[in-house]
Amino acid sequence: MSASASAPSRAWHWLREHAVLIIGVLVVIYLLVPIAVIFFFSFNNPSGRYNFTWVGFTLSHWENVFGIPELNEALWTSIKLALLATVISTVIGTMMALALVRHQFFGRRAANFLIVIPMATPEIVMGSSLLSFFLILGNPALGFNTLLIAHIMFCISFVVVVVRSRLIGFDRHLEEAAKDLGASPFTTFRLVTLPLIMPGIFGAAMLAFALSIDDFVISNFNSGTTVTFPLYIFGAFQRGVPVEVNCIAMILFGVTVLAMVATTLQQRRAEKMASVRPDQEEEIPIVVSTVGAA
Amino acid sequence: MAALRSRVSAYGLLLPGAFWLIVFFVVPLYFLGRLSLDTNELTYYKFNWHWQNYSDALSLYDTQFVRSFIYSGLATLICLLLAYPLAYAIAFKAGRWRHALLLAVVAPFFTTYLIRTISWVTILSAESPVVEVLEFLHIVNNGRLLATAPAVVAGLVYNYLPFMVLPIYASLERLDTRLMEAAKDLYANAATTFFKVTLPLSAPGVVAGTLLTFIPATGDYVNAEFLGGPGNQMIGNVIQSLYLKQQEYPAAAALSFVLMAIILVVVLIYIRFAGSEALMGEEGMAR
Numbered sequence: 001m002s003a004s005a006s007a008p009s010r011a012w013h014w015l016r017e018h019a020v021l022i023i024g025v026l027v028v029i030y031l032l033v034p035i036a037v038i039f040f041f042s043f044n045n046p047s048g049r050y051n052f053t054w055v056g057f058t059l060s061h062w063e064n065v066f067g068i069p070e071l072n073e074a075l076w077t078s079i080k081l082a083l084l085a086t087v088i089s090t091v092i093g094t095m096m097a098l099a100l101v102r103h104q105f106f107g108r109r110a111a112n113f114l115i116v117i118p119m120a121t122p123e124i125v126m127g128s129s130l131l132s133f134f135l136i137l138g139n140p141a142l143g144f145n146t147l148l149i150a151h152i153m154f155c156i157s158f159v160v161v162v163v164r165s166r167l168i169g170f171d172r173h174l175e176e177a178a179k180d181l182g183a184s185p186f187t188t189f190r191l192v193t194l195p196l197i198m199p200g201i202f203g204a205a206m207l208a209f210a211l212s213i214d215d216f217v218i219s220n221f222n223s224g225t226t227v228t229f230p231l232y233i234f235g236a237f238q239r240g241v242p243v244e245v246n247c248i249a250m251i252l253f254g255v256t257v258l259a260m261v262a263t264t265l266q267q268r269r270a271e272k273m274a275s276v277r278p279d280q281e282e283e284i285p286i287v288v289s290t291v292g293a294a
Numbered sequence: 295m296a297a298l299r300s301r302v303s304a305y306g307l308l309l310p311g312a313f314w315l316i317v318f319f320v321v322p323l324y325f326l327g328r329l330s331l332d333t334n335e336l337t338y339y340k341f342n343w344h345w346q347n348y349s350d351a352l353s354l355y356d357t358q359f360v361r362s363f364i365y366s367g368l369a370t371l372i373c374l375l376l377a378y379p380l381a382y383a384i385a386f387k388a389g390r391w392r393h394a395l396l397l398a399v400v401a402p403f404f405t406t407y408l409i410r411t412i413s414w415v416t417i418l419s420a421e422s423p424v425v426e427v428l429e430f431l432h433i434v435n436n437g438r439l440l441a442t443a444p445a446v447v448a449g450l451v452y453n454y455l456p457f458m459v460l461p462i463y464a465s466l467e468r469l470d471t472r473l474m475e476a477a478k479d480l481y482a483n484a485a486t487t488f489f490k491v492t493l494p495l496s497a498p499g500v501v502a503g504t505l506l507t508f509i510p511a512t513g514d515y516v517n518a519e520f521l522g523g524p525g526n527q528m529i530g531n532v533i534q535s536l537y538l539k540q541q542e543y544p545a546a547a548a549l550s551f552v553l554m555a556i557i558l559v560v561v562l563i564y565i566r567f568a569g570s571e572a573l574m575g576e577e578g579m580a581r
Contacts, residue, residue, distance in 0.1 A: 024387070031398060032398060053416075093311060105300075118319050129319075132547055133326075216516065229406065
C-alpha cells in the first residue's frame with residue numbers, strides 16, 4: 001500500500017523487513033506536516049484576513065514580527081506568567097518530591113494520590129471548577145493573579161513526577177560519603193544532592209514552562225480580560241489570525257529545539273561527571289517530561 | 295529522634311505543594327459541585343440543592359455528550375493503531391535514528407497547540423492538495439472536509455498522538471528482548487511472539503497511553519471549535535460557552551461535574567478490565 005509508494009525501487013523482502021519502520025516514519029511525517037505548514041505559511045502573503053490558502057511569497061511578516069502591539073503584549077504576558085509559574089511550581093514540586101522519596105510518613109499514599117489526580121482530570125473540569133471557586137468567593141478580580149494560581153496548580157504534579165524519577169535513580173552512597181567527610185546535612189544537600197538532581201529539576205522546570213506558555217483551556221476560564229498568547233490566537237481565529245503569529249510560533253519552536261538539545265548535552269555531561277547510572281536510566285525522565293507537554 | 299525529625303521535615307517539605315493542590319484543586323471541585331446545585335435568581339445564584347440543573351442540562355445536551363465520547367473513543371483507537379507501530383519502530387528498529395525519531399514525536403509540543411490545530415484548517419481547506427487527492431480518489435465528494443466529524447476526529451488524533459506514543463515507547467524500551475528471543479527459540483512465529491509476549495508486556499504503556507489520550511480528548515473543545523461545524527460541537531464547547539458567553543453557571547457546572555463523573559467511571563471500569571497493572575502505567579513511568 002502506501003508503504004510501497006515511498007520506496008518503489010526496493011525489493012519486496014526489504015519492505016517486509018522494514019514494514020514497521022516505514023509505518024513509523026509515515027506516522028512521524030504526519031506529526032511533522034502541520035509544523036511545516038506553519039513554517040511555509042509564515043512566508044505567505046494572504047490576500048484577505050485569512051491565512052489559509054497560499055497566495056505568494058513575502059518576507060514582510062518576518063520583518064514586522066513584533067509590529068502588532070496587542071500580540072506583543074499577549075506574548076509578554078505569557079512569558080512573564082510562564083516564568084513565574086515555572087519558578088514557583090519547580091520549588092514547591094521539588095520539595096514535595098524530596099519529601100516523597102526521602103521520608104517515610106503518615107499520609108504518603110494520600111499525598112501521592114493528590115499529585116496524580118490533577119494529571120488525570122480533564123483540563124476543562126479544572127478550569128471550570130477553579131472559575132466556580134473564584135466566582136463563589138465573591139466578585140473575583142480575574143486576571144494575571146488568577147492565571148498564575150491556576151498555572152502553578154497544574155504544573156506542580158508534573159514537576160513532582162519528573163524530579164521524583166530523578167531522585168529514585170540516585171546513589172545514596174555519595175551523600176553518606178559527604179557525611180563521613182564531616183559535611184553538615186545542609187552542606188551535603190547543597191554540594192552533593194542538589195547538583196546531582198539538578199538535571200531533573202531543570203527538566204521539570206522546562207516542562208513547567210512549556211505547559212504554562214502553551215496552556216489554553218484553563219487560562220480561557222480564568223483570565224478575565226487578561227490576554228495570553230494562546231488566548232490571543234483563539235480570539236483572533238474568527239476575524240483571521242495574523243501571519244506574524246506563525247513567525248512567532250516558529251521562533252518559539254526554534255528556541256525550544258535549541259533548549260532541548262542544550263539540556264540533552266548538559267544532562268549527558270552531568271551523567272558523565274557523576275556517572276550515576278548508564279544512559280538507560282536517564283532516558284525515561286525525558287520521555288515522562290514530554291508526555292504532558294501539550 | 296532522627297525518625298521524628300525526618301517526619302517533621304517531610305511535612306515541612308510537603309506543606310506548600312499540598313496546600314496549593316488542596317486549596318486550588320480539591321476545594322474548587324467542591325465549589326463546582328455546589329454551584330451546580332444553585333438556582334439562577336437573575337442577579338445572583340442561590341444554593342438550594344437544585345438537582346433539576348442536572349436533568350435539564352443532560353436532556354438539553356445529551357447529543358453533545360454522546361458525541362464527545364464517540365469522537366474521543368474513535369480518536370483514542372486510531373491513535374493506538376498509529377502509535378503502536380511507531381513506538382515499536384523507535385524501540386527496536388530505529389538504531390541510531392532513535393533519538394531523532396523521539397525528537398520528531400515531541401516536536402509538535404514545541405509549537406503552540408492552537409496554531410497546530412489552525413494549520414489543520416489550512417491542510418483540510420478545499421484548496422489544499424490533500425483534499426484534491428482525496429477528491430480524486432472519491433473519498434471526499436463535495437470538496438468539503440472542514441466542518442465535518444472526520445475533520446474533528448483527525449484533529450484530536452493529531453493533537454493527542456504523542457501522548458499515546460511516549461508511554462508505549464517507554465514500556466517497550468524497558469522490555470527484556472531476551473523474552474522475545476526465547477519465544478523464537480521455542481518456535482513461535484513473529485505474530486505469536488507479538489501477541490503472546492510483546493503486546494502483553496507493553497500493556498501498561500498501552501493503558502497509560504489510552505488514558506492520556508482519552509481523558510483530555512473527551513473534554514477538548516478547540517478541535518471542534520476550529521475544525522468542526524455547528525453539528526460537531528462537543529460537550530467542552532457547550533461548557534465553555536455556557537460559562538463564558540451565556541454565564542449560565544449552574545447548568546455549566548452541572549455538565550462539568552457529570553463529565554468528570556462519567557470519565558472517572560469509564561476509567562475505573564477500564565482499569566478494572568485491563569488489570570491492576572494499569573495504574574502502574576503512570577506510576578511505573580515515574581520509577
